[in-house]
Amino acid sequence: MQTYQSYKNIPSLAGICTMRDAMKAGLSVEECVTRLKRCHYAFKRLHQILTARLTAEPIYELKMAFSLHAHYCAEHVTALRKRVGEMREPPLGLDAIPDTHLEIFFDEILAAPTTEELLLGIYEKALPALKGALAVHMQDTNRLADHPSVRICKFALLEVNEMIDFGKKTIEQLIDEDARHEHAAWLNLLDDCLNAAGRLSGTAQPGTARLQPGNSVQRRQSVQPYKPNFFPKRDKRFPDPYNMAVNAEVFLYDEKFPPAPKTLMMFYKRLREIDVPEMMASIIAETPGKPWAYYADMTRQLWDEARHAMMGEVGFVALGIDWQKVMVNFTWSMALNTQLKPIERHAVLYYIEQGLMPKNGKRFEWEVGLASHNPLSALFQDYDWADEVLHARIGRDWYLKEFDDPKKAVQYGDECWSKVLMGWETWREKGLTQHRNWWPDLYKEACANWNIEPDPEILAYNTSYQTVRADLKNFSASA
Numbered sequence: 001m002q003t004y005q006s007y008k009n010i011p012s013l014a015g016i017c018t019m020r021d022a023m024k025a026g027l028s029v030e031e032c033v034t035r036l037k038r039c040h041y042a043f044k045r046l047h048q049i050l051t052a053r054l055t056a057e058p059i060y061e062l063k064m065a066f067s068l069h070a071h072y073c074a075e076h077v078t079a080l081r082k083r084v085g086e087m088r089e090p091p092l093g094l095d096a097i098p099d100t101h102l103e104i105f106f107d108e109i110l111a112a113p114t115t116e117e118l119l120l121g122i123y124e125k126a127l128p129a130l131k132g133a134l135a136v137h138m139q140d141t142n143r144l145a146d147h148p149s150v151r152i153c154k155f156a157l158l159e160v161n162e163m164i165d166f167g168k169k170t171i172e173q174l175i176d177e178d179a180r181h182e183h184a185a186w187l188n189l190l191d192d193c194l195n196a197a198g199r200l201s202g203t204a205q206p207g208t209a210r211l212q213p214g215n216s217v218q219r220r221q222s223v224q225p226y227k228p229n230f231f232p233k234r235d236k237r238f239p240d241p242y243n244m245a246v247n248a249e250v251f252l253y254d255e256k257f258p259p260a261p262k263t264l265m266m267f268y269k270r271l272r273e274i275d276v277p278e279m280m281a282s283i284i285a286e287t288p289g290k291p292w293a294y295y296a297d298m299t300r301q302l303w304d305e306a307r308h309a310m311m312g313e314v315g316f317v318a319l320g321i322d323w324q325k326v327m328v329n330f331t332w333s334m335a336l337n338t339q340l341k342p343i344e345r346h347a348v349l350y351y352i353e354q355g356l357m358p359k360n361g362k363r364f365e366w367e368v369g370l371a372s373h374n375p376l377s378a379l380f381q382d383y384d385w386a387d388e389v390l391h392a393r394i395g396r397d398w399y400l401k402e403f404d405d406p407k408k409a410v411q412y413g414d415e416c417w418s419k420v421l422m423g424w425e426t427w428r429e430k431g432l433t434q435h436r437n438w439w440p441d442l443y444k445e446a447c448a449n450w451n452i453e454p455d456p457e458i459l460a461y462n463t464s465y466q467t468v469r470a471d472l473k474n475f476s477a478s479a
């Protein structure tokens with residue numbers, strides 16, 4: 001070996017590792033698969049936790065990050081499943097729980113009673129443990145023989161590090177030492193789980209001073225099976241979540257209005273898309289037993305919808321407008337999550353999204369963006385349209401297949417939407433909202449930024465969702 005040389009000293013072994021690295025014993029296929037399955041399990045449980053918790057998480061930035069991180073985790077689950085499938089492994093056993101202590105570990109985080117504990121569990125315990133397991137795999141395996149796994153671990157680490165970094169910066173702002181101290185016993189319990197499992201990789205000696213080998217950890221928060229809460233919650237920047245006073249679609253499709261103020265309505269529509277992740281999370285969590293590709297596709301879409309909401313946020317920020325003055329409601333996700341079964345929610349989603357494809361849908365919004373000379377509006381609508389085409393495909397793949405006749409699938413979606421009760425008047429009577437028309441204030445603020453005088457006719461716009469829903473059909477069941 002001392003004398004071995006590659007041709008003209010160019011990197012040997014395609015540059016993936018040194019000759020010495022390639023000679024080490026590494027992991028057997030069996031050991032490799034066992035370890036990859038533990039990482040797979042961790043990503044799957046993190047995906048489940050993030051999805052289950054995002055609807056009732058009030059802080060908007062966390063809701064958005066949970067959407068992204070759920071998508072990341074779903075993608076790594078897909079990659080790891082594929083890799084395990086390449087390793088002479090039928091039956092794959094990917095649904096088996098690799099270690100009961102890991103099960104308790106993730107069950108405890110899933111059931112964390114507060115946002116603080118949830119953040120500490122995910123970002124200070126689970127993800128760092130996963131990072132450790134991925135790094136140990138790369139370190140221990142033969143990088144030539146097991147290169148496909150190394151590649152998967154390498155890419156996974158990129159996003160695991162990004163998630164940890166987000167968590168660190170968030171925890172620094174939200175959780176002080178006192179609060180952390182309050183949760184010390186529970187955080188110790190999480191450590192005990194990992195130690196009893198021989199860490200996430202299963203390669204460490206099991207047991208700690210607190211926990212001798214053979215003793216199992218006592219559950220604290222997950223004694224009862226966790227019941228997710230799909231009643232959406234929002235933070236203080238959403239002061240009037242039942243407000244349905246401004247019908248964006250009626251304005252958008254009214255030819256007498258010019259494109260520039262329509263961009264405000266489109267930014268509002270985009271920001272309001274936060275309700276789609278809130279709703280899709282409940283479909284994903286409450287639809288068991290589908291092939292993994294279903295969850296991966298649905299979670300990709302969930303993330304896209306969160307991204308569209310943030311495009312709306314950016315649109316307002318770019319115009320110097322405080323979006324807290326825009327009443328972004330949660331009535332759609334709340335009504336669907338509380339009134340419909342998961343398949344009925346999916347039906348409504350499909351119905352709405354296939355309705356976005358004709359000429360007056362997404363293309364129209366993009367054209368309005370172009371005509372408005374607001375380049376951000378045009379750009380965001382361009383991508384919003386492309387994403388919605390993908391979502392229509394996801395709907396065809398996973399929802400439409402439940403029906404023999406596509407027309408019936410669409411009709412069912414319309415029926416499901418029609419049976420949703422929007423308590424427009426009831427909410428007002430109960431004092432949940434006054435349905436205040438916030439449009440004139442928003443429009444005036446934008447005009448001040450544009451240095452123009454408000455147009456009296458645009459300023460006077462006052463059409464709500466009381467009788468006309470977003471697809472311009474009448475609410476048949478509006479209370």
Ligand SMILES: [Fe+2]
Nearest residue numbers: 273276305308
């Ligand atoms: Fe959407």
Ligand SMILES: [Fe+2]
Nearest residue numbers: 273305308384
């Ligand atoms: Fe969208």
Ligand SMILES: [Fe+2]
Nearest residue numbers: 305353388391
């Ligand atoms: Fe969509």
